[in-house]
Amino acid sequence: MNVVPIEESVAKEVRATLLAPDYGHPASAEDVDGTSPCRLCLTMIEDRRILFTYDAFRGQEDIPLPGPIFVHEGECAPYAAHETFPPEFRRHSLVLDAYRAGREQVAERRIEGVDADAALTELLADADYVHVRSAKAGCYLFTVR
Numbered sequence: 001m002n003v004v005p006i007e008e009s010v011a012k013e014v015r016a017t018l019l020a021p022d023y024g025h026p027a028s029a030e031d032v033d034g035t036s037p038c039r040l041c042l043t044m045i046e047d048r049r050i051l052f053t054y055d056a057f058r059g060q061e062d063i064p065l066p067g068p069i070f071v072h073e074g075e076c077a078p079y080a081a082h083e084t085f086p087p088e089f090r091r092h093s094l095v096l097d098a099y100r101a102g103r104e105q106v107a108e109r110r111i112e113g114v115d116a117d118a119a120l121t122e123l124l125a126d127a128d129y130v131h132v133r134s135a136k137a138g139c140y141l142f143t144v145r
Contacts (some may be wrong), residue, residue: 001120002145003042003086005079006054011040011071020053023066027052029073035092039069041076042086042142048073056131056140061103067139079142085116086142093135096120098127110135120144 010021018027028051036045039054050073055064079086090113098107106127111119116132123130124144132141 001083001085001117001124003079003082003084004143004145005042006039006069006071006142007059008040008078010054010058011076014050014052014071015073015075018050022055022058022064023053025053036070037088037141038072038076039140039142040071040078042079043076043088045070045072054140056143057103060129063103065140069140085113085120085144089113089132089141090116094141095133095135095138096123097131097133098123098129099131100126100128 013021014027020027029048032045032049036049038045049070051068051070053066054069055066057065092113094111094113096109096111096119097105099105107123109119120130130144134141
């Protein structure tokens with residue numbers, strides 16, 4: 001398992017410009033209201049966040065899939081335990097979208113986070129990567145290879 005958050009350069013760019021990278025849409029800095037996972041450090045945001053448009057296929061595929069994501073307003077370190085499923089997400093319902101190169105979706109599965117390791121092992125046997133999404137909001141969280 002290789003857990004891949006968004007690129008640190010994306011978070012730095014959006015913090016500096018308050019514009020969505022690749023799109024130029026305005027980003028918004030706001031107080032947290034509810035559950036807000038940071039897509040860089042993969043922990044929950046407890047103070048202020050930046051909401052912006054992000055392409056979940058950025059740097060991987062030609063056809064984009066833009067959607068809303070959050071990062072901490074202040075700096076944070078990128079998620080570093082790449083071989084471990086992020087503990088924060090084991091408490092949530094998730095959707096796993098499994099893809100092969102060329103954006104060929106081979107499976108989609110709704111799971112509880114506690115079941116992530118087994119589900120990802122099974123899906124990655126037939127896929128190149130998996131997008132992990134929130135089952136509640138549908139938004140992109142991170143990629144697993």
